[in-house]
Amino acid sequence: MRRIIGLGLLLAASSPMRFPLQQPAEVLQSPYEDSFEQWMNQLAETESGNDPTLRILDTNRKYSYGCLQFQLSTFRQYSREFSLFEDSRAVNLREEIYNCENQRKLAALMIREDYGNWRHWRNSVKKIGMPPRL
Numbered sequence: 707m708r709r710i711i712g713l714g715l716l717l718a719a720s721s722p723m724r725f726p727l728q729q730p731a732e733v734l735q736s737p738y739e740d741s742f743e744q745w746m747n748q749l750a751e752t753e754s755g756n757d758p759t760l761r762i763l764d765t766n767r768k769y770s771y772g773c774l775q776f777q778l779s780t781f782r783q784y785s786r787e788f789s790l791f792e793d794s795r796a797v798n799l800r801e802e803i804y805n806c807e808n809q810r811k812l813a814a815l816m817i818r819e820d821y822g823n824w825r826h827w828r829n830s831v832k833k834i835g836m837p838p839r840l
Contacts, residue, residue: 773806
């Protein structure tokens with residue numbers, strides 16, 4: 707057994723590596739990223755049952771859309787602020803608001819820029835707890 711291991715190490719040292727022993731650092735997520743992603747999953751589940759097609763009329767008489775239940779005005783404001791789309795004026799925001807991936811990106815940007823932005827989901831946060839901090 708020792709010879710095989712030694713031979714394997716010798717071959718690994720002398721030949722190009724095909725299967726890296728570790729993932730590159732940029733691929734690994736920090737514990738914060740993992741916990742934030744878990745929190746975001748809980749948020750989507752609480753807001754909409756993670757349903758990207760959901761549209762409801764809120765108590766403020768405005769519709770909320772998608773998995774994180776963005777209102778169109780909030781989605782438009784922060785999409786432009788964070789340049790979520792190259793040309794936000796050419797993008798049909800009424801369609802893009804249903805894209806859960808875009809909603810998650812936008813929510814993460816909002817909370818990382820200003821931790822207080824969790825308040826956009828205050829009722830869900832009462833149920834699932836505060837988002838993790840950096």
